[in-house]
Amino acid sequence: MTTYGLIGKNIDYSFSKSYFNTKFHNEAIKAKYINYDIDDIKEIKQIVNNSIELAGLNVTIPYKEKVIPYLDEIDSQAERIGAVNTIKIENKKLIGYNTDVFGFTKSIFSLIAPNHEAALILGTGGAAKAIRHALVSMGYHINLVSRDKEKGDYTYEELTSDIIKNHQLIVNCTPLGTHPDVNQFPPIPFEFIDERHLLYDLIYNPSITNFLAQGKEKGAQIINGEQMLIAQAEKAWEIWNE
Template sequence: MASNDGVSGVTTRIMGILGYPLAHSLSPVMHNAAFSATGINACYAPFVVTPENIKIAVNSLVALGVCGVNVTIPHKERVVPLLDELDSDAERIGAVNTIVIKDSRLIGYNTDAKGFGNAFAEEVGYSLEGRRVMLFGAGGAARAVLAELITEGVRDLVVVVRELERGTAMVKDLLADKQDGRVKVAVQTFEALHADIQRPDVLINATSVGLLPQDPILIPSGFVTSKMVVYDLIYNPPTTPLLDEAKRVGAIAINGLGMLVHQGALAFQLWTGERAPKNVMRESLLRALEGIKHHP
């Protein structure tokens, strides 16, 4: 599906992103750069959709001629029952970040899980297999990261959440077909971080805390050590209080830009059937972030 300019007969494929808020999102910058570099006649737009309007928005995609969308905070789980079909990863994870519209049917995918795994391997340089990992969050992004951690065979995993019941339910869902005992998982609240809890090899923030300047740091003073890898899925701003603390103590600090590129590349291929120009996508994001830094 596409729009016609009414003059030349040339059609432009419409893509976009559904989320709320979207001021921080650089997905339009990244995907429009990719379309331009590959010569694909398409445009990618932000669609600001509040939670109460998500059903209306999803149900309108076909009528509006949209070919595909990404889905971000807070809709990744909400859209699942609104779709016609889910791929195996999206069904297992219970969250969707990419929708493909084909023959008037809405098909949900999750490229976050593989996007995180690919980015971590590229940026850190080693596998997550056998590592002790702590994951913050229980939303759509956290579900995808948790699924990838289980797939990669982490040794010990602590999921830290605000609501214990929600975190426990998420872990139960994703461990349903992984009852071989190789992955040891515990669920804790953030208050437990103040106790003498074992430090992980890898600490991952999959919450939205850190998006805003006034957001608090999620960890008590002294929790991060120089031996850790600290990975925050937030990419805009490019640093967060958690990453600042990691840098202060000499830990490896990584933001979510690499994950954005890798999950975006997978979505691009689903929409277009073409290989994504990842270097172009990354460079467009770096230029945009540099511009934001100089013109906040």
Template sequence: MKTYGLIGHRLGYSFSKGFFTEKFEKEGLKEHEYVNFELDSIDEFPEIFEKNDHIAGLNCTIPYKQQIMPFLDEIDDEAAKVGAINTIKIIRQADGKLKLKGFNTDIYGFENSLKPMLGDKQKKALILGTGGASKAIKYILEKLGIAYVSASIEAELFDNEIRYEQIDSELLKDHLVIINATPLGTFPKVDTCANIPYEHLTADHVLFDLVYNPEETLFMKKGKEQGAAVKNGLEMLHLQALKAWEIWNS
């Protein structure tokens, strides 16, 4: 038996569990399973290996993407730059000990989902939200040479951060890529979206929503009404999951 799994706090519905369970069934991998490991504290992480001696690979989600790092033996260079882990490779050494290496496949998923939407005009981006989800986004935008600002609701502003009230027609004229890195619009609260002046969007704008349930969020609908290109986060999730599978089995 090979056990893969997701570590998180209160997981509820898990995209990863559904994705990999379906993958195992389709490919006839009967000795494979995918399990949700709900941890009340990251300090419970080592217990996973004490109770399961056939762990083959793990995903990691909020709130532990950063808290997991001290438990790892090695961290991939890109993941270290981003400062967040969502994939753990389990390396069984000759002496029987386990070596844990952390990766961030959100980087791969986001880059390869966003790039096909970009043209010569899209040189600046507006990120809605400053939480953990924005870390991989910022890394990829820098890699692609796209300048960005982030809209924040936090009391303190840091570099390249602005208030939502500062988002006006002039800012949107320059920032043609808009990325929703907040949970706004997620089912069941489908009637919510970030408070920005959507009426100033154009056909040159690209709206990328990390939310994937519902398939078309209110954020995306408002963009489409102005002629903007839109995409949700489902393809990104598929790509990051496939990359995790590749890492586990390389």
């Protein structure tokens, strides 16, 4: 049976498996989608060699960048971004794409307000790279926030009232708050958040993270990652069937 799957680490929280298997059932598609929970990205070689029926993969945290050396080809947009979340497999040849940009852009489009000029991206991994690419294409000025002083424009400790005020959109691209570690959140100064802000969390399980709950309490508009997950999955499905 044609097989698809998700590569990641500690991915029990993921909705992809149930999303695709429900789709296959409802649309009478003879295929299955399984989780490949791996400790090292080099295991991808074995996975591909051992499954002749594997036709496509999604890739999630922490492998979106690390998977690139294992590909035979990479689509030009994914190459520019430097992160891959979708792989098409044809005769054991691995071709990498990024559908997060499409998913994020589609999910946020109707929420962008005229006062939106700048965005803070929390995190600097593969998801953050895709979000940065999407927001720059939409005309946003971007600053990155990282715990690591070397990686971002600001650390969390450096976020002042002015910085928060000047960034109307704040996107959490870190895994902080993902099930089961639901009490975690990126430590931005929530006291400076108000109703002019839009807080976007790429996390969809739980549906309301601590990050979003604290933003909502301050009057901000909030959105979780569910619509993005669905849109990036449908785009991946399109690529696997092209």
